[in-house]
Amino acid sequence: MLFADAWTQVPEWCMYSGSTLKEPDYVDPVELEDGTPSMEELWNGDAELKWRTFLDCIHPVLKETKIRSLPSHLVVPVAILFYLQCSQPKPALKDWEMNALIAAVLSPIRDDLNQIRALALPRIDARAVHVAAIFMKGLVNFYFLIAACDFPVERKNCVPWAFWDGKVFHHYYLRAKSGAKVEDLCEHK
Structure with a gap:
């Protein structure tokens, strides 16, 4: 997309088993299905x-x-969740973790500061923090993509406070980790 005349490898620094992060991995761009503008x-x-x-x-x-x-405020989080589950051969998250993300994005609590303050978390779960970080990193990357595409989604719908609260x-x-079903998490709505 960036290079109209020639393909160029893109340097990426990715953390994975065996990566020292001393040098980037060089990734070949992928041609889009309908051609790359x-x-x-x-x-x-x-x-x-x-x-x-x-x-x-x-x-x-x-x-x-x-x-x-x-x-419009759900386009970006749905796209992020779709990417996390469908872009790799194996989904990045467990089903119940996806259910928790879906419930959080759809929750009416998210819009009420008093209800958020009243939420009592019995403990902090390290994996929950990790999953939230994955989602937020996805959002940052999506913002770059949306900007590169000249904002097909309005900017006001790309910011975390439009659909997210940690x-x-x-x-x-x-609740999902304890076995609550997505229907219960979403209060059957």
Whole structure:
């Protein structure tokens, strides 16, 4: 996308078993299914090109879904969750962890500061903190993608406070870990 005339390897520093982080891994760019527009084409293009490119960068299957019909503040978190579960051969998160993320994003508690303050967490779970960090790192990367695509999603719907609260997530994470089903987490709504 960035290089209209030639492909260039991209240096990435990724933490994984065996990585020393002394030198980057060099990754070959992947051609998008519908072709890869240059930045000039993308930024001067119509809204449909920006939207298709955004979805194609996440996963080609995503553009065949009804993500565009979601309430605008849910597009980014749904896209992040889709990416976490579908972009790798093996999902990044367990099903119940996904349920906790879904419940946290949809929770009406998230919009009420008094209810958030009243939430009592019996303990802090290290894995919950890790899952929240994965989600937030995903959000940062998605913001870069959305900016590169010239904001097919409004900026106000790309900020964490539009759909996220860490304490609310932790509350749902602990409930999900204890066996609560997604229907119960979402209060059957």
